[in-house]
Amino acid sequence: MSDPKELPDYAAATIQIIAEWAVDENAVAKVSVKAPTPGSSPLPWAQAYVFDGSASETEGDFVVDVAFYAASYAEASRLSRRFDQRFMGYPHRVSSDGRAVLLDRVTTNVIPNEVPFTDDDSVRRFQATYSVSFRRR
Protein backbone atom coordinates (compact mmCIF):
# COMPACT_ATOMS: atom_id res chain seq x y z
CA MET A 1 0.00 0.00 0.00
CA SER A 2 1.26 3.48 -0.79
CA ASP A 3 2.00 5.92 2.00
CA PRO A 4 -1.13 7.43 3.53
CA LYS A 5 -1.76 11.15 3.25
CA GLU A 6 -0.08 13.37 5.81
CA LEU A 7 -2.53 14.52 8.46
CA PRO A 8 -3.54 18.16 8.25
CA ASP A 9 -3.51 20.37 11.34
CA TYR A 10 -7.03 19.86 12.63
CA ALA A 11 -6.76 22.73 15.10
CA ALA A 12 -6.09 24.98 12.09
CA ALA A 13 -9.04 23.43 10.25
CA THR A 14 -11.34 24.09 13.21
CA ILE A 15 -10.01 27.64 13.43
CA GLN A 16 -10.85 28.01 9.74
CA ILE A 17 -14.46 26.94 10.40
CA ILE A 18 -14.72 29.46 13.25
CA ALA A 19 -13.08 32.17 11.16
CA GLU A 20 -15.40 31.72 8.18
CA TRP A 21 -18.40 32.29 10.39
CA ALA A 22 -16.71 34.99 12.48
CA VAL A 23 -15.65 36.98 9.42
CA ASP A 24 -19.20 36.87 8.05
CA GLU A 25 -20.71 38.20 11.24
CA ASN A 26 -17.73 40.11 12.63
CA ALA A 27 -18.34 38.07 15.78
CA VAL A 28 -14.84 37.59 17.21
CA ALA A 29 -11.70 39.72 17.10
CA LYS A 30 -9.23 36.83 16.86
CA VAL A 31 -9.22 33.04 16.47
CA SER A 32 -6.18 31.17 17.78
CA VAL A 33 -4.88 27.96 19.31
CA LYS A 34 -3.77 30.07 22.28
CA ALA A 35 -5.78 31.63 25.07
CA PRO A 36 -5.98 35.44 25.25
CA THR A 37 -3.88 37.45 27.70
CA PRO A 38 -6.31 39.28 30.00
CA GLY A 39 -6.01 43.05 29.69
CA SER A 40 -4.11 43.14 26.40
CA SER A 41 -5.77 40.71 23.97
CA PRO A 42 -8.80 41.88 21.99
CA LEU A 43 -12.16 40.37 22.94
CA PRO A 44 -14.18 38.40 21.96
CA TRP A 45 -11.53 35.75 21.36
CA ALA A 46 -11.96 32.18 20.07
CA GLN A 47 -9.64 29.25 20.77
CA ALA A 48 -9.48 25.77 19.22
CA TYR A 49 -7.28 23.26 21.06
CA VAL A 50 -6.95 19.69 19.75
CA PHE A 51 -5.86 17.34 22.54
CA ASP A 52 -6.72 13.81 21.46
CA GLY A 53 -7.57 11.60 18.53
CA SER A 54 -6.81 8.44 16.59
CA ALA A 55 -6.45 7.57 12.93
CA SER A 56 -5.99 4.74 10.45
CA GLU A 57 -4.75 4.91 6.85
CA THR A 58 -8.13 6.07 5.62
CA GLU A 59 -10.03 7.72 8.44
CA GLY A 60 -9.82 8.94 12.01
CA ASP A 61 -11.16 11.24 14.64
CA PHE A 62 -9.94 14.05 16.83
CA VAL A 63 -11.17 15.71 20.02
CA VAL A 64 -11.14 19.48 20.20
CA ASP A 65 -11.95 22.08 22.83
CA VAL A 66 -13.52 25.19 21.35
CA ALA A 67 -13.58 28.12 23.78
CA PHE A 68 -14.98 31.62 23.41
CA TYR A 69 -13.71 34.43 25.62
CA ALA A 70 -15.70 37.63 26.09
CA ALA A 71 -16.18 40.45 28.57
CA SER A 72 -19.60 39.19 29.65
CA TYR A 73 -21.22 35.85 30.39
CA ALA A 74 -24.02 36.56 27.91
CA GLU A 75 -21.65 37.30 25.04
CA ALA A 76 -19.39 34.27 25.66
CA SER A 77 -22.43 32.00 26.06
CA ARG A 78 -24.07 33.30 22.89
CA LEU A 79 -20.92 32.86 20.79
CA SER A 80 -20.29 29.35 22.09
CA ARG A 81 -23.85 28.23 21.47
CA ARG A 82 -23.94 29.83 18.03
CA PHE A 83 -20.76 27.98 17.08
CA ASP A 84 -22.13 24.73 18.48
CA GLN A 85 -25.19 25.09 16.27
CA ARG A 86 -23.02 25.80 13.25
CA PHE A 87 -20.46 23.07 13.96
CA MET A 88 -23.20 20.44 14.28
CA GLY A 89 -24.25 21.24 10.71
CA TYR A 90 -21.74 18.73 9.34
CA PRO A 91 -20.21 17.69 6.98
CA HIS A 92 -17.69 20.52 6.78
CA ARG A 93 -15.19 21.05 4.00
CA VAL A 94 -12.54 23.68 4.66
CA SER A 95 -9.24 24.64 3.12
CA SER A 96 -6.31 24.43 5.54
CA ASP A 97 -2.70 25.01 4.43
CA GLY A 98 -3.75 24.58 0.82
CA ARG A 99 -5.47 21.24 1.45
CA ALA A 100 -9.15 20.39 1.41
CA VAL A 101 -10.14 18.98 4.79
CA LEU A 102 -13.40 17.03 5.10
CA LEU A 103 -15.00 16.59 8.51
CA ASP A 104 -17.66 13.88 8.28
CA ARG A 105 -19.38 13.92 11.61
CA VAL A 106 -19.36 16.03 14.75
CA THR A 107 -20.47 14.87 18.20
CA THR A 108 -20.69 17.21 21.17
CA ASN A 109 -18.92 15.44 24.05
CA VAL A 110 -19.41 18.35 26.44
CA ILE A 111 -21.98 21.02 25.63
CA PRO A 112 -21.03 24.72 25.90
CA ASN A 113 -20.45 25.54 29.56
CA GLU A 114 -18.57 28.18 31.50
CA VAL A 115 -15.05 27.30 32.63
CA PRO A 116 -13.72 30.09 34.90
CA PHE A 117 -10.76 31.92 33.38
CA THR A 118 -9.80 34.92 35.52
CA ASP A 119 -10.26 35.29 39.27
CA ASP A 120 -11.99 38.65 38.90
CA ASP A 121 -14.29 37.45 36.08
CA SER A 122 -13.07 40.26 33.81
CA VAL A 123 -12.85 37.65 31.01
CA ARG A 124 -15.52 34.97 30.82
CA ARG A 125 -14.86 31.68 29.03
CA PHE A 126 -17.44 29.38 27.49
CA GLN A 127 -16.11 26.07 26.27
CA ALA A 128 -17.41 22.94 24.55
CA THR A 129 -15.67 19.69 23.60
CA TYR A 130 -16.29 18.01 20.26
CA SER A 131 -15.37 14.65 18.80
CA VAL A 132 -14.95 14.95 15.04
CA SER A 133 -14.47 12.13 12.54
CA PHE A 134 -12.58 12.75 9.32
CA ARG A 135 -11.35 11.04 6.22
CA ARG A 136 -7.66 11.07 5.38
CA ARG A 137 -7.67 12.38 1.81
Add this chain to the structure above:
Amino acid sequence: MAELIRYRRDRANDFRRHSDGSAPMSSFVISNQIRRPCVEAAYAVIGIAQGLAPKGSGAYAALFGIGKRERFMFKPAGEPLQPRAVAEVINTDDKAPAIEWGSGQANDGASPDTDRPQGGSNQPFRVLGRAGARVGDFHE
Protein backbone atom coordinates in the same frame (compact mmCIF):
# COMPACT_ATOMS: atom_id res chain seq x y z
CA MET B 1 -47.73 -39.46 36.13
CA ALA B 2 -45.69 -36.95 34.27
CA GLU B 3 -44.01 -34.37 36.43
CA LEU B 4 -45.38 -30.90 36.03
CA ILE B 5 -42.69 -28.38 35.28
CA ARG B 6 -43.63 -24.91 36.28
CA TYR B 7 -42.23 -22.20 34.07
CA ARG B 8 -40.55 -19.32 35.83
CA ARG B 9 -39.09 -16.65 33.62
CA ASP B 10 -35.42 -15.95 33.86
CA ARG B 11 -35.06 -12.51 35.39
CA ALA B 12 -31.64 -11.88 33.96
CA ASN B 13 -32.49 -12.69 30.38
CA ASP B 14 -36.21 -12.02 30.18
CA PHE B 15 -36.11 -8.60 31.74
CA ARG B 16 -38.89 -6.10 31.13
CA ARG B 17 -38.44 -2.85 32.92
CA HIS B 18 -40.76 -2.46 35.93
CA SER B 19 -42.88 -5.35 34.64
CA ASP B 20 -43.24 -6.70 38.16
CA GLY B 21 -42.44 -3.52 40.07
CA SER B 22 -39.07 -4.68 41.30
CA ALA B 23 -36.91 -3.29 38.45
CA PRO B 24 -34.14 -5.85 39.10
CA MET B 25 -32.02 -4.61 36.20
CA SER B 26 -31.69 -1.23 37.87
CA SER B 27 -30.22 -2.72 41.01
CA PHE B 28 -27.94 -4.90 38.90
CA VAL B 29 -26.43 -1.99 36.93
CA ILE B 30 -25.45 -0.16 40.12
CA SER B 31 -24.21 -3.29 41.91
CA ASN B 32 -20.61 -3.79 43.00
CA GLN B 33 -20.29 -6.34 40.22
CA ILE B 34 -20.67 -3.52 37.70
CA ARG B 35 -18.97 -0.77 39.69
CA ARG B 36 -15.80 -2.77 40.33
CA PRO B 37 -14.63 -2.58 36.67
CA CYS B 38 -15.48 1.14 36.73
CA VAL B 39 -13.15 1.60 39.71
CA GLU B 40 -10.42 -0.48 38.03
CA ALA B 41 -10.74 1.73 34.93
CA ALA B 42 -10.55 4.82 37.15
CA TYR B 43 -7.25 3.60 38.63
CA ALA B 44 -5.96 3.05 35.09
CA VAL B 45 -6.93 6.65 34.27
CA ILE B 46 -5.07 7.84 37.38
CA GLY B 47 -1.94 5.96 36.34
CA ILE B 48 -1.99 7.51 32.88
CA ALA B 49 -2.80 10.97 34.27
CA GLN B 50 0.15 10.80 36.65
CA GLY B 51 2.36 10.03 33.67
CA LEU B 52 0.95 12.96 31.72
CA ALA B 53 1.04 15.43 34.63
CA PRO B 54 3.28 18.39 33.80
CA LYS B 55 6.62 18.47 35.53
CA GLY B 56 7.13 21.35 37.94
CA SER B 57 3.48 21.48 38.96
CA GLY B 58 4.04 20.87 42.63
CA ALA B 59 1.86 18.29 44.37
CA TYR B 60 -0.61 18.01 41.48
CA ALA B 61 0.49 14.54 40.32
CA ALA B 62 0.20 13.12 43.85
CA LEU B 63 -3.36 14.37 44.43
CA PHE B 64 -5.38 12.16 42.09
CA GLY B 65 -8.04 10.00 43.71
CA ILE B 66 -11.40 8.26 43.32
CA GLY B 67 -14.44 10.43 44.08
CA LYS B 68 -17.29 9.40 46.36
CA ARG B 69 -19.95 9.23 43.67
CA GLU B 70 -21.07 5.68 42.91
CA ARG B 71 -23.99 6.17 40.54
CA PHE B 72 -25.64 8.67 38.27
CA MET B 73 -28.92 8.84 36.40
CA PHE B 74 -28.49 8.29 32.68
CA LYS B 75 -31.13 9.59 30.25
CA PRO B 76 -31.21 7.76 26.91
CA ALA B 77 -32.97 9.64 24.11
CA GLY B 78 -36.69 8.90 24.27
CA GLU B 79 -36.43 6.68 27.33
CA PRO B 80 -36.84 7.30 31.06
CA LEU B 81 -33.97 7.96 33.43
CA GLN B 82 -31.91 4.88 34.24
CA PRO B 83 -29.28 4.43 36.97
CA ARG B 84 -25.69 3.70 36.00
CA ALA B 85 -22.64 2.78 38.06
CA VAL B 86 -19.81 5.29 37.87
CA ALA B 87 -16.32 5.86 39.29
CA GLU B 88 -14.99 9.41 39.22
CA VAL B 89 -11.35 10.43 38.96
CA ILE B 90 -10.69 13.64 40.87
CA ASN B 91 -7.71 15.84 41.63
CA THR B 92 -7.84 17.86 44.82
CA ASP B 93 -4.99 20.27 44.04
CA ASP B 94 -6.12 23.92 44.04
CA LYS B 95 -4.34 24.35 40.72
CA ALA B 96 -6.04 21.38 39.02
CA PRO B 97 -8.53 23.52 36.99
CA ALA B 98 -5.71 25.78 35.77
CA ILE B 99 -3.61 22.78 34.71
CA GLU B 100 -6.55 21.04 33.03
CA TRP B 101 -8.09 24.00 31.18
CA GLY B 102 -5.55 26.84 31.46
CA SER B 103 -6.37 30.10 33.17
CA GLY B 104 -5.98 33.84 32.79
CA GLN B 105 -3.22 34.05 35.42
CA ALA B 106 0.33 33.75 34.08
CA ASN B 107 2.08 30.55 35.25
CA ASP B 108 -0.98 29.48 37.23
CA GLY B 109 -0.38 25.89 38.33
CA ALA B 110 3.41 26.05 38.23
CA SER B 111 5.70 25.54 41.21
CA PRO B 112 7.20 28.75 42.62
CA ASP B 113 9.95 30.17 40.39
CA THR B 114 9.09 27.66 37.66
CA ASP B 115 7.59 28.74 34.36
CA ARG B 116 4.95 26.48 32.89
CA PRO B 117 6.35 24.85 29.74
CA GLN B 118 4.12 26.90 27.44
CA GLY B 119 5.24 30.15 29.00
CA GLY B 120 2.86 32.71 30.40
CA SER B 121 -0.12 32.18 28.13
CA ASN B 122 -1.35 29.23 30.14
CA GLN B 123 -2.49 26.78 27.54
CA PRO B 124 -4.56 23.87 28.84
CA PHE B 125 -2.77 20.61 29.57
CA ARG B 126 -5.98 18.52 29.46
CA VAL B 127 -4.34 15.85 31.63
CA LEU B 128 -7.56 14.08 32.61
CA GLY B 129 -9.11 14.68 29.20
CA ARG B 130 -6.25 12.81 27.55
CA ALA B 131 -6.04 10.11 30.22
CA GLY B 132 -9.79 9.44 30.18
CA ALA B 133 -9.74 8.91 26.43
CA ARG B 134 -6.95 6.33 26.75
CA VAL B 135 -8.70 3.99 29.15
CA GLY B 136 -11.00 2.47 26.55
CA ASP B 137 -7.96 0.84 24.99
CA PHE B 138 -7.64 -1.45 28.01
CA HIS B 139 -11.06 -3.00 27.48
CA GLU B 140 -11.17 -3.40 23.71
